[in-house]
Amino acid sequence: MSKSNKYGYVGVDVPEQSFGNNKGIFNPAEINELVADNKWTSFGQLELIETQTVSSATSLIFNNIKEDVYNVHFLTINDMQFSISGENLAMRLSTDNGSTFITSGYQYGQQYGQSSSGFGELKYTSRAYWDNFSSNITGTNSKAGMYIYLYNLGDSTKYSFYTSQSTATVQTSIEYQMRFGSGVLATASVHNAFQLDGDGHTSKLSSGTYSLYGIRYS
Amino acid sequence: MAGQLIQVATETVTSAVASVTLTGIDSDDVYMVTVANVIPTTDDKNLQVRVTVSGTAQTSSNYDEASKNLRTDTTFSNSALTNLDRWQPQSASGSATGESGNLILYLFNFNNASEYSFVTVESNYINASGNLFGHQGGGVYTVAEAHNGINFSLESSDTFESGTFTLYKVV
Numbered sequence: 001m002s003k004s005n006k007y008g009y010v011g012v013d014v015p016e017q018s019f020g021n022n023k024g025i026f027n028p029a030e031i032n033e034l035v036a037d038n039k040w041t042s043f044g045q046l047e048l049i050e051t052q053t054v055s056s057a058t059s060l061i062f063n064n065i066k067e068d069v070y071n072v073h074f075l076t077i078n079d080m081q082f083s084i085s086g087e088n089l090a091m092r093l094s095t096d097n098g099s100t101f102i103t104s105g106y107q108y109g110q111q112y113g114q115s116s117s118g119f120g121e122l123k124y125t126s127r128a129y130w131d132n133f134s135s136n137i138t139g140t141n142s143k144a145g146m147y148i149y150l151y152n153l154g155d156s157t158k159y160s161f162y163t164s165q166s167t168a169t170v171q172t173s174i175e176y177q178m179r180f181g182s183g184v185l186a187t188a189s190v191h192n193a194f195q196l197d198g199d200g201h202t203s204k205l206s207s208g209t210y211s212l213y214g215i216r217y218s
Numbered sequence: 219m220a221g222q223l224i225q226v227a228t229e230t231v232t233s234a235v236a237s238v239t240l241t242g243i244d245s246d247d248v249y250m251v252t253v254a255n256v257i258p259t260t261d262d263k264n265l266q267v268r269v270t271v272s273g274t275a276q277t278s279s280n281y282d283e284a285s286k287n288l289r290t291d292t293t294f295s296n297s298a299l300t301n302l303d304r305w306q307p308q309s310a311s312g313s314a315t316g317e318s319g320n321l322i323l324y325l326f327n328f329n330n331a332s333e334y335s336f337v338t339v340e341s342n343y344i345n346a347s348g349n350l351f352g353h354q355g356g357g358v359y360t361v362a363e364a365h366n367g368i369n370f371s372l373e374s375s376d377t378f379e380s381g382t383f384t385l386y387k388v389v
Contacts, residue, residue, distance in 0.1 A: 046222055046223060046388075048389065076248045076324075076388060078246065078247075078248050078326050078327065079246075079326070079327055079330065079333065111286055111354075113284035113285065113286060113296055113297075113298060113355060114284055114298065115282040115283060115284045115298045115299065115300045116298065116300060118296075118298070119284070119286070119296045119298070141333075141334060141360075141362070143327065143333055143334065143336070144336075145248070145324070145326025145327060145336045145338070146338070147248075147324060147338070165324075165338045165340070165354070165356070166338070166356075167324075167326065167336040167337060167338045167356035167357070167358065168336070168358075169334060169336075169358055169360075174360070175282075176282035176283060176284055176300070176356075176357065176358045177284065178283075178284045178285065178338070178355040178356040178357075180286075180354050180355075209246070211248075211388075213388075
Protein backbone atom coordinates (compact mmCIF):
# COMPACT_ATOMS: atom_id res chain seq x y z
CA MET A 1 0.00 0.00 0.00
CA SER A 2 1.20 3.50 -0.75
CA LYS A 3 -0.26 6.99 -0.61
CA SER A 4 -0.65 8.59 -4.01
CA ASN A 5 -3.26 9.84 -6.38
CA LYS A 6 -3.83 6.74 -8.42
CA TYR A 7 -6.60 4.37 -9.49
CA GLY A 8 -9.20 6.88 -8.32
CA TYR A 9 -7.80 7.06 -4.79
CA VAL A 10 -6.74 10.43 -3.40
CA GLY A 11 -4.81 10.84 -0.19
CA VAL A 12 -5.40 7.34 1.04
CA ASP A 13 -3.47 4.11 0.88
CA VAL A 14 -3.74 2.81 -2.69
CA PRO A 15 -4.32 -0.96 -2.87
CA GLU A 16 -1.70 -3.09 -4.53
CA GLN A 17 -2.90 -4.27 -7.91
CA SER A 18 -2.55 -7.79 -9.21
CA PHE A 19 -4.19 -10.12 -11.69
CA GLY A 20 -7.64 -11.00 -10.38
CA ASN A 21 -7.47 -8.31 -7.73
CA ASN A 22 -7.81 -4.88 -9.34
CA LYS A 23 -9.40 -2.26 -7.08
CA GLY A 24 -10.31 1.31 -7.91
CA ILE A 25 -11.30 3.42 -10.88
CA PHE A 26 -8.86 3.23 -13.76
CA ASN A 27 -8.05 5.65 -16.53
CA PRO A 28 -6.69 4.36 -19.88
CA ALA A 29 -3.07 5.17 -19.03
CA GLU A 30 -3.31 3.25 -15.76
CA ILE A 31 -4.86 0.27 -17.53
CA ASN A 32 -2.06 0.27 -20.10
CA GLU A 33 0.50 0.42 -17.31
CA LEU A 34 -1.09 -2.50 -15.47
CA VAL A 35 -1.33 -4.54 -18.68
CA ALA A 36 2.36 -3.94 -19.29
CA ASP A 37 3.12 -5.07 -15.74
CA ASN A 38 0.89 -8.13 -16.17
CA LYS A 39 -1.33 -6.93 -13.33
CA TRP A 40 -4.52 -6.21 -15.26
CA THR A 41 -7.31 -8.78 -15.03
CA SER A 42 -8.17 -9.99 -18.51
CA PHE A 43 -9.23 -13.62 -18.64
CA GLY A 44 -8.21 -15.43 -21.78
CA GLN A 45 -5.44 -12.98 -22.55
CA LEU A 46 -2.76 -14.22 -24.88
CA GLU A 47 0.87 -13.46 -24.07
CA LEU A 48 3.66 -14.17 -26.48
CA ILE A 49 6.28 -15.85 -24.31
CA GLU A 50 8.89 -16.64 -26.92
CA THR A 51 9.39 -17.12 -30.65
CA GLN A 52 12.19 -19.27 -32.01
CA THR A 53 13.05 -19.49 -35.69
CA VAL A 54 14.88 -22.41 -37.27
CA SER A 55 16.93 -21.98 -40.42
CA SER A 56 19.39 -24.85 -40.14
CA ALA A 57 19.28 -28.30 -38.57
CA THR A 58 18.70 -28.12 -34.85
CA SER A 59 16.43 -29.06 -31.99
CA LEU A 60 14.54 -26.51 -29.94
CA ILE A 61 14.23 -26.09 -26.21
CA PHE A 62 11.73 -23.76 -24.57
CA ASN A 63 12.84 -23.34 -20.97
CA ASN A 64 11.32 -20.05 -19.91
CA ILE A 65 7.69 -21.00 -20.39
CA LYS A 66 6.17 -19.14 -17.40
CA GLU A 67 4.44 -22.27 -16.20
CA ASP A 68 3.89 -20.55 -12.84
CA VAL A 69 1.77 -17.88 -14.57
CA TYR A 70 -0.17 -19.73 -17.28
CA ASN A 71 -2.11 -22.94 -16.92
CA VAL A 72 -2.71 -23.21 -20.68
CA HIS A 73 0.01 -22.74 -23.29
CA PHE A 74 -0.56 -22.33 -27.02
CA LEU A 75 2.22 -23.24 -29.44
CA THR A 76 2.00 -22.30 -33.12
CA ILE A 77 4.37 -23.79 -35.68
CA ASN A 78 4.60 -22.38 -39.19
CA ASP A 79 6.65 -23.54 -42.16
CA MET A 80 8.13 -26.57 -40.36
CA GLN A 81 10.42 -29.00 -42.13
CA PHE A 82 12.96 -31.68 -41.21
CA SER A 83 16.47 -31.99 -42.58
CA ILE A 84 16.12 -35.72 -43.32
CA SER A 85 13.26 -37.94 -44.39
CA GLY A 86 11.13 -40.08 -42.14
CA GLU A 87 11.20 -37.90 -39.02
CA ASN A 88 8.16 -37.27 -36.82
CA LEU A 89 7.87 -34.12 -34.77
CA ALA A 90 8.38 -35.13 -31.16
CA MET A 91 8.00 -33.28 -27.86
CA ARG A 92 9.49 -34.15 -24.48
CA LEU A 93 8.90 -32.42 -21.16
CA SER A 94 11.38 -31.53 -18.45
CA THR A 95 11.20 -30.96 -14.72
CA ASP A 96 14.65 -29.34 -14.45
CA ASN A 97 14.43 -26.42 -16.86
CA GLY A 98 15.63 -28.44 -19.82
CA SER A 99 18.79 -30.00 -18.37
CA THR A 100 17.21 -33.39 -18.93
CA PHE A 101 13.99 -34.58 -20.53
CA ILE A 102 11.55 -37.25 -19.46
CA THR A 103 11.91 -40.33 -21.66
CA SER A 104 8.98 -42.54 -20.69
CA GLY A 105 5.31 -42.59 -19.84
CA TYR A 106 3.88 -40.49 -22.66
CA GLN A 107 0.42 -41.47 -23.89
CA TYR A 108 -1.43 -40.15 -26.89
CA GLY A 109 -3.90 -40.80 -29.66
CA GLN A 110 -3.72 -39.21 -33.08
CA GLN A 111 -6.14 -39.38 -36.00
CA TYR A 112 -4.52 -38.86 -39.36
CA GLY A 113 -5.80 -38.59 -42.90
CA GLN A 114 -4.16 -38.11 -46.27
CA SER A 115 -5.76 -36.90 -49.46
CA SER A 116 -4.92 -40.05 -51.43
CA SER A 117 -3.55 -42.82 -49.24
CA GLY A 118 -6.11 -43.15 -46.51
CA PHE A 119 -6.84 -42.54 -42.85
CA GLY A 120 -5.73 -44.19 -39.65
CA GLU A 121 -5.19 -43.98 -35.92
CA LEU A 122 -2.03 -43.87 -33.86
CA LYS A 123 -2.24 -44.68 -30.15
CA TYR A 124 0.32 -45.34 -27.47
CA THR A 125 0.09 -45.91 -23.72
CA SER A 126 3.81 -45.86 -23.01
CA ARG A 127 5.99 -43.87 -25.31
CA ALA A 128 9.35 -42.12 -24.94
CA TYR A 129 7.86 -38.84 -26.20
CA TRP A 130 4.77 -37.34 -27.69
CA ASP A 131 5.31 -37.62 -31.42
CA ASN A 132 3.45 -37.98 -34.69
CA PHE A 133 2.13 -34.44 -34.55
CA SER A 134 3.16 -34.43 -38.20
CA SER A 135 5.53 -36.72 -40.06
CA ASN A 136 7.66 -37.14 -43.17
CA ILE A 137 8.06 -33.44 -43.85
CA THR A 138 11.19 -32.81 -45.88
CA GLY A 139 12.21 -31.65 -49.35
CA THR A 140 10.70 -29.29 -51.88
CA ASN A 141 7.07 -28.31 -51.27
CA SER A 142 6.81 -30.44 -48.13
CA LYS A 143 5.99 -28.25 -45.14
CA ALA A 144 3.79 -28.36 -42.05
CA GLY A 145 1.83 -25.93 -39.93
CA MET A 146 0.20 -26.76 -36.63
CA TYR A 147 -0.90 -25.65 -33.22
CA ILE A 148 -0.61 -27.42 -29.89
CA TYR A 149 -2.37 -26.55 -26.64
CA LEU A 150 -0.57 -27.63 -23.46
CA TYR A 151 -2.43 -27.89 -20.18
CA ASN A 152 -1.38 -27.94 -16.50
CA LEU A 153 2.37 -27.79 -17.13
CA GLY A 154 2.92 -25.76 -13.98
CA ASP A 155 0.53 -27.61 -11.68
CA SER A 156 2.33 -30.09 -9.44
CA THR A 157 -0.95 -31.80 -8.58
CA LYS A 158 -2.15 -32.47 -12.11
CA TYR A 159 -1.07 -34.48 -15.14
CA SER A 160 0.12 -32.54 -18.20
CA PHE A 161 -2.03 -32.81 -21.32
CA TYR A 162 -1.98 -31.61 -24.91
CA THR A 163 -4.33 -31.27 -27.85
CA SER A 164 -3.02 -30.64 -31.37
CA GLN A 165 -3.96 -30.19 -34.99
CA SER A 166 -1.62 -30.11 -37.97
CA THR A 167 -1.76 -29.52 -41.71
CA ALA A 168 1.03 -30.60 -44.06
CA THR A 169 2.25 -32.01 -47.32
CA VAL A 170 4.37 -35.15 -47.01
CA GLN A 171 7.73 -35.63 -48.62
CA THR A 172 8.24 -36.79 -52.23
CA SER A 173 4.59 -37.36 -53.13
CA ILE A 174 3.53 -33.95 -51.77
CA GLU A 175 0.32 -35.57 -50.68
CA TYR A 176 -1.82 -33.62 -48.25
CA GLN A 177 -1.77 -34.83 -44.62
CA MET A 178 -3.85 -33.72 -41.62
CA ARG A 179 -3.55 -34.88 -38.03
CA PHE A 180 -5.29 -34.11 -34.78
CA GLY A 181 -5.13 -35.69 -31.39
CA SER A 182 -4.39 -35.45 -27.72
CA GLY A 183 -2.07 -36.87 -25.12
CA VAL A 184 -1.09 -36.98 -21.49
CA LEU A 185 2.01 -37.48 -19.39
CA ALA A 186 0.37 -39.13 -16.41
CA THR A 187 2.80 -37.85 -13.81
CA ALA A 188 1.61 -35.08 -11.53
CA SER A 189 4.57 -32.72 -11.59
CA VAL A 190 5.67 -29.24 -12.59
CA HIS A 191 6.99 -29.34 -16.15
CA ASN A 192 9.02 -26.21 -16.76
CA ALA A 193 10.57 -26.83 -20.18
CA PHE A 194 10.06 -28.83 -23.33
CA GLN A 195 12.05 -29.90 -26.34
CA LEU A 196 10.97 -30.14 -29.97
CA ASP A 197 12.87 -32.29 -32.45
CA GLY A 198 12.52 -35.28 -34.71
CA ASP A 199 11.77 -38.49 -32.86
CA GLY A 200 15.45 -39.43 -33.17
CA HIS A 201 16.36 -36.36 -31.06
CA THR A 202 19.40 -35.61 -33.18
CA SER A 203 18.72 -32.05 -34.26
CA LYS A 204 16.65 -32.61 -37.33
CA LEU A 205 14.39 -29.56 -37.49
CA SER A 206 15.53 -27.47 -40.45
CA SER A 207 13.00 -24.67 -40.79
CA GLY A 208 10.01 -23.04 -39.19
CA THR A 209 8.80 -20.41 -36.78
CA TYR A 210 7.81 -21.65 -33.33
CA SER A 211 5.83 -19.28 -31.11
CA LEU A 212 4.80 -20.10 -27.55
CA TYR A 213 1.94 -18.16 -25.95
CA GLY A 214 0.42 -18.25 -22.51
CA ILE A 215 -3.35 -18.17 -22.06
CA ARG A 216 -4.54 -17.16 -18.65
CA TYR A 217 -8.03 -18.32 -17.77
CA SER A 218 -8.00 -18.41 -13.99
CA MET B 219 2.06 -5.87 -25.80
CA ALA B 220 2.89 -8.81 -27.99
CA GLY B 221 0.57 -11.73 -27.67
CA GLN B 222 -2.76 -10.84 -29.10
CA LEU B 223 -5.37 -11.75 -31.64
CA ILE B 224 -5.45 -8.65 -33.82
CA GLN B 225 -8.63 -8.29 -35.81
CA VAL B 226 -7.67 -7.72 -39.43
CA ALA B 227 -11.03 -7.84 -41.17
CA THR B 228 -14.60 -8.71 -40.35
CA GLU B 229 -17.91 -8.87 -42.15
CA THR B 230 -21.36 -9.64 -40.85
CA VAL B 231 -23.96 -10.64 -43.39
CA THR B 232 -27.17 -8.68 -42.86
CA SER B 233 -28.66 -9.17 -46.32
CA ALA B 234 -28.04 -11.86 -48.90
CA VAL B 235 -24.56 -11.80 -50.43
CA ALA B 236 -22.96 -14.27 -52.82
CA SER B 237 -19.55 -14.28 -51.18
CA VAL B 238 -17.49 -12.84 -48.37
CA THR B 239 -13.83 -11.97 -48.81
CA LEU B 240 -11.52 -11.16 -45.91
CA THR B 241 -8.19 -9.63 -46.86
CA GLY B 242 -5.24 -8.07 -45.07
CA ILE B 243 -2.77 -10.94 -44.75
CA ASP B 244 0.55 -9.18 -45.17
CA SER B 245 2.97 -10.95 -42.83
CA ASP B 246 4.34 -14.42 -42.18
CA ASP B 247 2.42 -14.73 -38.91
CA VAL B 248 -0.18 -17.41 -38.34
CA TYR B 249 -3.71 -16.11 -38.99
CA MET B 250 -7.01 -17.36 -37.63
CA VAL B 251 -10.50 -17.09 -39.11
CA THR B 252 -13.73 -17.51 -37.19
CA VAL B 253 -17.07 -18.01 -38.92
CA ALA B 254 -20.19 -18.02 -36.81
CA ASN B 255 -23.83 -18.70 -37.59
CA VAL B 256 -23.35 -19.19 -41.31
CA ILE B 257 -26.58 -20.14 -43.12
CA PRO B 258 -27.19 -20.57 -46.85
CA THR B 259 -30.24 -18.95 -48.34
CA THR B 260 -31.13 -22.22 -50.06
CA ASP B 261 -31.17 -25.52 -48.20
CA ASP B 262 -28.58 -28.23 -48.90
CA LYS B 263 -25.58 -26.21 -50.09
CA ASN B 264 -21.85 -26.81 -49.72
CA LEU B 265 -19.69 -24.12 -48.18
CA GLN B 266 -16.71 -23.25 -50.39
CA VAL B 267 -13.45 -21.68 -49.19
CA ARG B 268 -10.73 -20.28 -51.44
CA VAL B 269 -7.50 -18.33 -51.12
CA THR B 270 -7.29 -14.87 -52.67
CA VAL B 271 -4.62 -13.11 -54.68
CA SER B 272 -5.01 -9.35 -54.50
CA GLY B 273 -8.50 -9.96 -53.19
CA THR B 274 -9.58 -12.27 -56.01
CA ALA B 275 -10.64 -15.80 -55.18
CA GLN B 276 -8.48 -18.42 -56.87
CA THR B 277 -10.56 -21.05 -58.69
CA SER B 278 -7.88 -23.28 -60.19
CA SER B 279 -8.11 -26.99 -59.34
CA ASN B 280 -5.28 -27.05 -56.82
CA TYR B 281 -7.13 -27.54 -53.54
CA ASP B 282 -6.46 -30.79 -51.65
CA GLU B 283 -8.00 -31.71 -48.32
CA ALA B 284 -8.46 -34.50 -45.80
CA SER B 285 -10.90 -34.48 -42.91
CA LYS B 286 -12.73 -36.65 -40.45
CA ASN B 287 -16.51 -36.23 -40.29
CA LEU B 288 -17.86 -36.71 -36.79
CA ARG B 289 -21.54 -37.46 -37.28
CA THR B 290 -24.32 -38.07 -34.82
CA ASP B 291 -26.58 -39.99 -37.21
CA THR B 292 -24.22 -42.76 -38.29
CA THR B 293 -20.59 -43.90 -38.14
CA PHE B 294 -17.83 -41.37 -38.61
CA SER B 295 -16.58 -41.00 -42.15
CA ASN B 296 -13.49 -39.80 -43.97
CA SER B 297 -13.21 -37.11 -46.60
CA ALA B 298 -10.15 -37.08 -48.87
CA LEU B 299 -10.21 -34.96 -52.00
CA THR B 300 -7.62 -33.72 -54.47
CA ASN B 301 -7.55 -31.15 -57.21
CA LEU B 302 -10.78 -29.44 -56.32
CA ASP B 303 -11.41 -25.81 -57.15
CA ARG B 304 -12.16 -25.05 -53.46
CA TRP B 305 -11.94 -26.42 -49.95
CA GLN B 306 -15.26 -27.68 -48.67
CA PRO B 307 -15.49 -27.66 -44.87
CA GLN B 308 -19.29 -28.02 -44.76
CA SER B 309 -21.39 -30.20 -47.04
CA ALA B 310 -25.14 -29.99 -47.64
CA SER B 311 -25.54 -27.23 -45.08
CA GLY B 312 -29.04 -26.69 -43.84
CA SER B 313 -31.11 -23.52 -43.82
CA ALA B 314 -34.16 -24.63 -41.86
CA THR B 315 -34.88 -23.10 -38.47
CA GLY B 316 -32.05 -23.76 -36.07
CA GLU B 317 -29.70 -25.06 -38.75
CA SER B 318 -26.43 -23.19 -39.08
CA GLY B 319 -22.69 -23.71 -39.17
CA ASN B 320 -19.56 -22.49 -37.43
CA LEU B 321 -15.88 -22.97 -38.10
CA ILE B 322 -12.39 -21.98 -37.12
CA LEU B 323 -9.54 -21.97 -39.60
CA TYR B 324 -5.85 -21.44 -38.94
CA LEU B 325 -3.89 -20.17 -41.94
CA PHE B 326 -0.23 -21.04 -42.48
CA ASN B 327 2.25 -19.73 -45.07
CA PHE B 328 -0.35 -17.57 -46.82
CA ASN B 329 2.04 -14.64 -47.17
CA ASN B 330 4.94 -16.82 -48.31
CA ALA B 331 5.24 -16.59 -52.10
CA SER B 332 7.58 -19.56 -52.34
CA GLU B 333 5.51 -22.09 -50.37
CA TYR B 334 2.06 -23.64 -50.57
CA SER B 335 -0.69 -22.27 -48.34
CA PHE B 336 -2.16 -24.49 -45.62
CA VAL B 337 -5.25 -24.43 -43.41
CA THR B 338 -6.50 -26.40 -40.45
CA VAL B 339 -10.27 -26.72 -40.15
CA GLU B 340 -12.53 -27.27 -37.18
CA SER B 341 -16.16 -27.05 -38.15
CA ASN B 342 -19.58 -28.00 -36.90
CA TYR B 343 -22.92 -27.59 -38.54
CA ILE B 344 -26.37 -29.06 -38.91
CA ASN B 345 -26.92 -30.34 -42.40
CA ALA B 346 -30.01 -30.27 -44.55
CA SER B 347 -31.21 -33.53 -42.99
CA GLY B 348 -31.05 -32.05 -39.53
CA ASN B 349 -27.99 -34.05 -38.43
CA LEU B 350 -25.07 -32.62 -36.51
CA PHE B 351 -21.70 -32.85 -38.24
CA GLY B 352 -18.29 -32.14 -36.83
CA HIS B 353 -15.57 -31.77 -39.44
CA GLN B 354 -11.92 -31.87 -38.37
CA GLY B 355 -8.96 -31.71 -40.75
CA GLY B 356 -7.39 -29.30 -43.17
CA GLY B 357 -6.15 -28.59 -46.64
CA VAL B 358 -3.46 -27.23 -48.89
CA TYR B 359 -3.51 -25.04 -51.98
CA THR B 360 -0.69 -26.39 -54.12
CA VAL B 361 0.42 -23.20 -55.81
CA ALA B 362 3.49 -21.45 -54.46
CA GLU B 363 2.33 -17.85 -54.37
CA ALA B 364 1.38 -15.22 -51.81
CA HIS B 365 -2.27 -15.05 -50.72
CA ASN B 366 -3.61 -11.95 -49.08
CA GLY B 367 -6.91 -13.32 -47.86
CA ILE B 368 -9.65 -15.89 -47.91
CA ASN B 369 -12.98 -16.10 -49.69
CA PHE B 370 -16.22 -17.83 -48.70
CA SER B 371 -19.04 -18.75 -51.05
CA LEU B 372 -21.70 -21.40 -51.59
CA GLU B 373 -22.21 -23.92 -54.35
CA SER B 374 -24.49 -23.15 -57.27
CA SER B 375 -24.03 -19.40 -56.73
CA ASP B 376 -26.27 -19.51 -53.70
CA THR B 377 -26.11 -16.61 -51.25
CA PHE B 378 -25.43 -16.33 -47.54
CA GLU B 379 -28.47 -15.58 -45.43
CA SER B 380 -26.34 -14.89 -42.38
CA GLY B 381 -22.86 -15.28 -40.97
CA THR B 382 -20.12 -13.37 -39.20
CA PHE B 383 -16.70 -13.81 -40.75
CA THR B 384 -13.59 -12.48 -38.99
CA LEU B 385 -9.89 -12.66 -39.78
CA TYR B 386 -7.32 -12.32 -36.96
CA LYS B 387 -3.55 -12.18 -36.91
CA VAL B 388 -1.94 -14.20 -34.11
CA VAL B 389 1.02 -12.20 -32.83
